[in-house]
Amino acid sequence: xxxxxxxxxxxxxxxxxxxxxxxxxxxxxxxxxxxxxxxxxxxxxxxxxxxxxxxxxxxxxxxxxxxxxxxxxxxxxxxxxxxxxxxxxxxxxxxxxxxxxxxxxxxxxxxxxxxxxxxxxxxxxxxxxxxxxxxxxxxxxxxxxxxxxxxxxxxx
Amino acid sequence: xxxxxxxxxxxxxxxxxxxxxxxxxxxxxxxxxxxxxxxxxxxxxxxxxxxxxxxxxxxxxxxxxxxxxxxxxxxxxxxxxxxxxxxxxxxxxxxxxxxxxxxxxxxxxxxxxxxxxxxxxxxxxxxxxxxxxxxxxxxxxxxxxxxxxxxxxxxxxxxxxxxxxxxxxxxxxxxxxxxxxxxxxxxxxxxxxxxxxxxxxxxxxxxxxxxxxxxxxxxxxxxxxxxxxxxxxxxxxxxxxxxxxxxxxxxxxxxxxxxxxxxxxxxxxxxxxxxxxxxxxxxxxxxxxxxxxxxxxxxxxxxxxxxxxxxxxxxxxxxxxxxxxxxxxxxxxxxxxxxxxxxxxxxxxxxxxxxxxxxxxxxxxxxxxxxxxxxxxxxxx
Numbered sequence: 001x002x003x004x005x006x007x008x009x010x011x012x013x014x015x016x017x018x019x020x021x022x023x024x025x026x027x028x029x030x031x032x033x034x035x036x037x038x039x040x041x042x043x044x045x046x047x048x049x050x051x052x053x054x055x056x057x058x059x060x061x062x063x064x065x066x067x068x069x070x071x072x073x074x075x076x077x078x079x080x081x082x083x084x085x086x087x088x089x090x091x092x093x094x095x096x097x098x099x100x101x102x103x104x105x106x107x108x109x110x111x112x113x114x115x116x117x118x119x120x121x122x123x124x125x126x127x128x129x130x131x132x133x134x135x136x137x138x139x140x141x142x143x144x145x146x147x148x149x150x151x152x153x154x155x156x
Numbered sequence: 157x158x159x160x161x162x163x164x165x166x167x168x169x170x171x172x173x174x175x176x177x178x179x180x181x182x183x184x185x186x187x188x189x190x191x192x193x194x195x196x197x198x199x200x201x202x203x204x205x206x207x208x209x210x211x212x213x214x215x216x217x218x219x220x221x222x223x224x225x226x227x228x229x230x231x232x233x234x235x236x237x238x239x240x241x242x243x244x245x246x247x248x249x250x251x252x253x254x255x256x257x258x259x260x261x262x263x264x265x266x267x268x269x270x271x272x273x274x275x276x277x278x279x280x281x282x283x284x285x286x287x288x289x290x291x292x293x294x295x296x297x298x299x300x301x302x303x304x305x306x307x308x309x310x311x312x313x314x315x316x317x318x319x320x321x322x323x324x325x326x327x328x329x330x331x332x333x334x335x336x337x338x339x340x341x342x343x344x345x346x347x348x349x350x351x352x353x354x355x356x357x358x359x360x361x362x363x364x365x366x367x368x369x370x371x372x373x374x375x376x377x378x379x380x381x382x383x384x385x386x387x388x389x390x391x392x393x394x395x396x397x398x399x400x401x402x403x404x405x406x407x408x409x410x411x412x413x414x415x416x417x418x419x420x421x422x423x424x425x426x427x428x429x430x431x432x433x434x435x436x437x438x439x440x441x442x443x444x445x446x447x448x449x450x451x452x453x454x455x456x457x458x459x460x461x462x463x464x465x466x467x468x469x470x471x472x473x474x475x476x477x478x479x480x481x482x483x484x485x486x487x488x489x490x491x492x493x494x495x496x497x498x499x500x501x502x503x504x505x506x507x508x509x510x511x512x513x514x515x516x517x518x519x520x521x522x523x524x525x526x527x528x529x530x531x532x533x534x535x536x537x
Binding site for chain 2: 048050051052053054056057066067068069073074077078081083085087100102103
């Protein structure tokens with residue numbers, strides 16, 4: 001879903017639609033409304049959050065960085081205020097936070113919705129957009145590389 | 157820091173909201189010293205688990221000093237059975253490390269998974285094993301603090317009281333040497349008791365038993381919320397208190413997985429009540445023999461409560477409509493010669509309830525240790 005949205009934003013940004021025609025202003029406005037709705041939904045996920053911080057204890061991102069802003073509680077606080085920030089991409093969706101939440105808040109769902117909204121609003125990560133471009137153009141996330149490099153890739 | 161992200165540091169588990177000037181996250185003690193020397197107002201922050209707003213910055217003039225990155229677990233002294241740790245070390249991470257030596261830091265607040273050692277010392281955290289192990293300060297050999305001029309000092313047991321339990325108003329705790337205890341094999345029991353007089357009698361008996369390390373009380377309302385009521389032989393469901401008793405031997409009924417599940421449930425009581433609308437938490441401390449009056453008052457007003465009854469600390473939870481009863485409760489606690497805060501501290505929430513004599517003493521300590529009036533201004537006094 002996120003990947004599709006990234007593609008959609010790239011197309012809207014470049015004024016190109018799926019059919020190759022220029023995007024009209026209605027489509028841009030539609031993406032904005034969809035993004036606003038997604039942010040509203042993301043914010044609602046955290047309505048019952050009591051900021052106890054129990055979610056931090058199993059968060060691998062917090063364990064490594066030791067910064068409150070990347071912790072699930074940090075994300076919950078900014079999402080309650082519908083703030084879009086790049087820190088929302090610093091989450092592995094491992095759901096450790098949800099396991100420890102005493103109120104069973106679906107934290108990852110909220111973060112996922114907010115990411116979708118950010119992508120729709122053109123506030124996604126450049127590296128993600130580049131990756132999508134590379135997949136579309138070259139069929140790999142790594143871009144135009146030597147064919148020999150591709151041969152080295154193997155699956156477990 | 158990005159202004160959007162400042163909001164994250166303008167609140168804590170108390171859910172109070174403030175306004176910060178900025179946030180800094182130092183990685184070394186030297187960085188802390190430089191920041192403190194150059195700043196006008198500092199609010200030290202640990203895990204942000206405080207329930208009295210102790211680390212909530214105010215008026216947009218406070219610089220939040222997040223000490224989470226001072227997380228080095230230092231040298232372990234085998235002979236003295238002590239360990240040096242940074243202020244940002246999380247209690248559970250320390251416990252996991254100490255498993256190697258079959259040792260532990262025995263004080264265990266409910267927020268042990270996220271609470272930092274610096275915060276525990278600053279609030280002199282008590283926790284559920286207080287009946288046997290007492291407060292955090294009982295287990296601290298020395299602390300290193302940064303004063304208002306950016307100088308580093310080591311304070312031993314005799315001066316510890318100027319910093320432990322002072323909620324960061326006297327200096328920034330950056331390092332500590334902790335005493336350790338051997339890990340015990342533990343078991344627990346969940347006991348149903350129908351009337352409070354019986355609860356008092358059982359607790360008195362348990363306190364004389366050296367194998368008991370925890371006695372927790374769950375009030376009738378809390379027991380019901382947790383689904384602990386079961387119909388008796390006649391099919392009737394009777395309301396009752398529940399006691400969680402932890403033993404440091406095999407005397408308890410619950411071991412292994414069941415023991416872990418019981419304490420997982422215990423740790424989630426506070427957040428569960430907050431989620432149910434009972435968001436205001438108090439922590440009066442009172443003599444066990446006088447606690448029946450306080451318990452009757454809670455029940456009369458429909459206030460759910462639980463607590464560390466082994467040391468006389470109760471945790472009543474008030475919803476928005478019941479908050480008006482708090483001054484009345486504090487009046488009752490003072491009348492019964494109790495303390496208004498047994499473990500959470502004064503912070504912002506309970507400032508107005510501090511006795512004038514206590515205020516004078518605290519002001520003198522503040523003046524002596526922080527003449528620049530730099531640390532956590534507007535808290536406690």
